[in-house]
Amino acid sequence: xxxxxxxxxxxxxxxxxxxxxxxxxxxxxxxxxxxxxxxxxxxxxxxxxxxxxxxxxxxxxxxxxxxxxxxxxxxxxxxxxxxxxxxxxxxxxxxxxxxxxxxxxxxxxxxxxxxxxxxxxxxxxxxxxxxxxxxxxxxxxxxxxxxxxxxxxxxxxxxxxxxxxxxxxxxxxxxxxxxxxxxxxxxxxxxxxxxxxxxxxxxxxxxxxxxxxxxxxxxxxxxxxxxxxxxxxxxxxxxxxxxxxxxxxxxxxxxxxxxxxxxxxxxxxxxxxxxxxxxxxxxxxxxxxx
Amino acid sequence: xxxxxxxxxxxxxxxxxxxxxxxxxxxxxxxxxxxxxxxxxxxxxxxxxxxxxxxxxxxxxxxxxxxxxxxxxxxxxxxxxxxxxxxxxxxxxxxxxxxxxxxxxxxxxxxxxxxxxxxxxxxxxxxxxxxxxxxxxxxxxxxxxxxxxxxxxxxxxxxxxxxxxxxxxxxxxxxxxxxxxxxxxxxxxxxxxxxxxxxxxxxxxxxxxxxxxxxxxxxxxxxxxxxxxxxxxxxxxxxxxxxxxxxxxxxxxxxxxxxxxxxxxxxxxxxxxxxxxxxxxxxxxxxxxxxxxxxxxxxxxxxxxxxxxxxxxxxxxxxxxxxxxxxxxxxxxxxxxxxxxxxxxxxxxxxxxxxxxxxxxxxxxxxxxxxxxxxxxxxxxxxxxxxxxxxxxxxxxxxxxxxxxxxxxxxxxxxxxxxxxxxxxxxxxxxxxxxxxxxxxxxxxxxxxxxxxxxxxxxxxxxxxxxxxxxxxxxxxxxxxxxxxxxxxxxxxxxxxxxxxxxxxxxxxxxxxxxxxxxxxxxxxxxxxx
Numbered sequence: 067x068x069x070x071x072x073x074x075x076x077x078x079x080x081x082x083x084x085x086x087x088x089x090x091x092x093x094x095x096x097x098x099x100x101x102x103x104x105x106x107x108x109x110x111x112x113x114x115x116x117x118x119x120x121x122x123x124x125x126x127x128x129x130x131x132x133x134x135x136x137x138x139x140x141x142x143x144x145x146x147x148x149x150x151x152x153x154x155x156x157x158x159x160x161x162x163x164x165x166x167x168x169x170x171x172x173x174x175x176x177x178x179x180x181x182x183x184x185x186x187x188x189x190x191x192x193x194x195x196x197x198x199x200x201x202x203x204x205x206x207x208x209x210x211x212x213x214x215x216x217x218x219x220x221x222x223x224x225x226x227x228x229x230x231x232x233x234x235x236x237x238x239x240x241x242x243x244x245x246x247x248x249x250x251x252x253x254x255x256x257x258x259x260x261x262x263x264x265x266x267x268x269x270x271x272x273x274x275x276x277x278x279x280x281x282x283x284x285x286x287x288x289x290x291x292x293x294x295x296x297x298x299x300x301x302x303x304x305x306x307x308x309x310x311x312x313x314x315x316x317x318x319x320x321x322x323x324x325x326x327x328x329x330x331x332x333x334x335x336x337x338x339x340x341x342x343x344x345x346x347x348x349x350x351x352x353x354x355x356x
Numbered sequence: 357x358x359x360x361x362x363x364x365x366x367x368x369x370x371x372x373x374x375x376x377x378x379x380x381x382x383x384x385x386x387x388x389x390x391x392x393x394x395x396x397x398x399x400x401x402x403x404x405x406x407x408x409x410x411x412x413x414x415x416x417x418x419x420x421x422x423x424x425x426x427x428x429x430x431x432x433x434x435x436x437x438x439x440x441x442x443x444x445x446x447x448x449x450x451x452x453x454x455x456x457x458x459x460x461x462x463x464x465x466x467x468x469x470x471x472x473x474x475x476x477x478x479x480x481x482x483x484x485x486x487x488x489x490x491x492x493x494x495x496x497x498x499x500x501x502x503x504x505x506x507x508x509x510x511x512x513x514x515x516x517x518x519x520x521x522x523x524x525x526x527x528x529x530x531x532x533x534x535x536x537x538x539x540x541x542x543x544x545x546x547x548x549x550x551x552x553x554x555x556x557x558x559x560x561x562x563x564x565x566x567x568x569x570x571x572x573x574x575x576x577x578x579x580x581x582x583x584x585x586x587x588x589x590x591x592x593x594x595x596x597x598x599x600x601x602x603x604x605x606x607x608x609x610x611x612x613x614x615x616x617x618x619x620x621x622x623x624x625x626x627x628x629x630x631x632x633x634x635x636x637x638x639x640x641x642x643x644x645x646x647x648x649x650x651x652x653x654x655x656x657x658x659x660x661x662x663x664x665x666x667x668x669x670x671x672x673x674x675x676x677x678x679x680x681x682x683x684x685x686x687x688x689x690x691x692x693x694x695x696x697x698x699x700x701x702x703x704x705x706x707x708x709x710x711x712x713x714x715x716x717x718x719x720x721x722x723x724x725x726x727x728x729x730x731x732x733x734x735x736x737x738x739x740x741x742x743x744x745x746x747x748x749x750x751x752x753x754x755x756x757x758x759x760x761x762x763x764x765x766x767x768x769x770x771x772x773x774x775x776x777x778x779x780x781x782x783x784x785x786x787x788x789x790x791x792x793x794x795x796x797x798x799x800x801x802x803x804x805x806x807x808x809x810x811x812x813x814x815x816x817x818x819x820x821x822x823x824x825x826x827x828x829x830x831x832x833x834x835x836x837x838x839x840x841x842x843x844x845x846x847x848x849x850x851x852x853x854x855x856x857x858x859x860x861x862x863x864x865x866x867x868x869x870x871x872x873x874x875x876x877x878x879x880x881x882x883x884x885x886x
Contacts, residue, residue: 117747117750119743119744119747121663121664121667121668121744122667124667124668138613138740139740139743139744139747140667211759212759212760294734294739294760298757298758298759298760299739299742299743299746299758300743300746300747310739310740310743312591312593312736313591313592313593313596313613313614313736313740315593316617316620317616317617
């Protein structure tokens with residue numbers, strides 16, 4: 067009886083998870099959805115103001131009053147983690163959207179027109195691959211000055227090369243296809259060919275990479291925040307929270323561990339859900355399964 | 357085949373073990389004569405080891421160079437490179453008898469000619485105030501010099517004992533030119549410079565010929581530690597972890613916020629040092645809205661020194677209500693000039709200045725919000741205090757936007773005059789620090805407040821150069837100090853207790869720390885345990 071219930075339960079879970087790419091994908095998708103919900107409704111959900119200091123309550127452990135304890139200024143860690151979700155997710159998503167948009171545009175133009183324009187532009191873009199992403203981002207933030215806007219730009223530039231390269235390769239492969247030739251023979255202009263024929267066919271892998279890159283971008287934002295180059299105090303970002311709480315690591319470990327846990331969870335959720343969606347939407351697999 | 361392989365393995369194993377046993381005492385001996393210290397954070401980022409030109413005196417300066425005179429913790433003066441000294445009754449002549457048999461690291465002799473060459477080198481540097489009262493240096497004989505004064509200087513002995521007055525080798529100094537202090541630094545001190553990288557580390561090697569230690573040290577000969585690595589670690593939590601895990605042997609200045617953590621480590625011993633400085637907030641008096649005295653005063657009164665000490669530092673240290681450390685007589689001013697927290701008056705002053713509270717609690721004037729730049733350096737303690745100050749300013753409707761700069765670049769940033777408020781600290785035990793940070797002649801840095809006030813200048817000069825006796829100097833500096841505080845170019849915040857932390861299984865530190873801080877005399881006496 068019990069076995070049968072378990073089997074039925076697992077089957078139900080599999081069934082429910084199917085549109086989300088399996089149970090793992092469903093759980094991570096739900097987790098990601100929860101994070102987005104928390105980020106959107108942070109002012110309603112946070113029990114305290116994120117910047118409300120209470121120096122009489124420094125480094126208190128988790129309790130009924132402060133679920134995640136208090137930090138080195140007596141601020142509620144839960145409230146800061148909730149607001150931190152807003153910063154981390156919005157910076158990650160905005161930076162990747164910016165990077166992908168610019169990468170798609172540049173990559174499509176380079177792939178389509180080729181020639182000297184392609185060579186010079188790609189050489190310049192490839193230069194960013196000479197440096198580790200974190201180093202490039204740190205240098206850019208140092209030039210632009212610390213802050214959220216600078217962080218978004220720095221992360222976008224750090225990931226620009228991969229989107230450009232990917233789009234360019236896709237467009238180059240597709241532009242020799244028969245349907246493009248036909249369209250050209252029928253008198254279609256460059257803009258029409260690029261927008262109507264090439265990009266719609268080239269975008270699928272770019273979107274998947276964008277989704278997977280969002281996890282990396284959140285991690286990079288946390289790293290920049292940890293170095294004091296991201297959100298400036300008292301704005302809470304998970305990385306900055308870990309950095310400012312590191313001095314209290316042995317007195318009040320929750321100040322560091324909890325935001326760290328949320329960074330890890332968000333990256334896991336995005337990556338697993340991204341993988342699951344990739345698998346679920348993969349046309350070849352669908353055909354094979356059919 | 358099997359037997360021969362086994363024998364070979366056995367032989368190799370035996371040889372390895374034998375080498376290990378033989379080398380173990382050797383490596384222990386090498387390690388035993390070396391030590392790694394973490395610089396006090398206030399010493400981080402010094403760009404040069406040239407004592408004449410540096411604006412930041414560090415532990416490295418004090419170990420490479422000796423001074424004519426040493427100051428003890430009780431503010432008394434003791435002979436070092438000068439064996440004795442006397443002043444004429446009118447204070448216009450000072451005669452110094454120099455120690456014989458002293459040589460620089462490059463083998464050059466130290467004598468009267470060295471002093472006659474050295475004092476004029478200060479002309480035109482940021483440190484020229486130290487010997488500004490000296491008109492000329494006369495050589496009486498090979499080991500006697502006479503300072504002929506332009507005017508009496510009641511502070512001359514203090515100046516000669518300061519870290520900036522370490523005596524460099526004339527030959528090395530002239531040979532290196534502008535690169536002196538960067539590529540080479542040669543003094544008569546207990547340690548020689550091996551290498552130095554700004555913001556990273558300084559490696560010092562023991563001066564084997566040293567036999568002229570001051571009377572502040574029990575050991576007058578060469579130091580016990582052969583090789584001393586001084587590391588600059590910006591993150592104070594990292595310093596703590598390094599000491600805890602054995603990466604360093606001593607942290608010279610422990611932040612009070614981490615004191616309880618240091619005390620909880622089994623092998624770590626802490627030692628209290630005399631108070632030596634102040635955390636304070638300079639207000640840029642040349643930048644709007646701080647050109648208005650009412651806004652400056654309101655900003656000053658918003659800072660709650662008592663709350664910072666009792667809550668943030670859990671009672672370790674003292675609230676600072678004047679710009680000078682409490683052990684100085686010049687800090688004992690009329691209480692009406694002390695800067696104390698008064699939220700009600702601060703709000704009232706901003707109202708009077710036309711800054712009205714906006715809907716989000718931030719004040720506005722002519723449609724412009726009261727948002728100001730609040731700068732600090734990247735060290736943990738500075739960032740922490742700055743966040744508290746930011747919250748305290750918010751209580752009067754002032755939005756402080758924190759800007760964090762690297763310790764080695766922030767001084768250059770101040771010179772650009774784009775700052776408004778900053779959280780800083782200094783370490784100095786003389787009232788002339790008022791002149792250093794508030795002289796109109798040094799705007800940008802060190803006068804971060806950009807303060808230029810005719811009356812202030814008049815009082816500063818009177819205090820600095822118009823005092824014939826110590827008592828007169830104290831009285832003059834008190835007047836100047838009171839005037840400074842009445843104009844609010846700076847807001848005193850906190851006078852930290854200073855603490856040294858070291859690994860007691862690795863080091864033996866002298867029971868009594870001589871001198872105003874942990875410096876050469878104590879380091880010469882520090883031993884690495886067997």
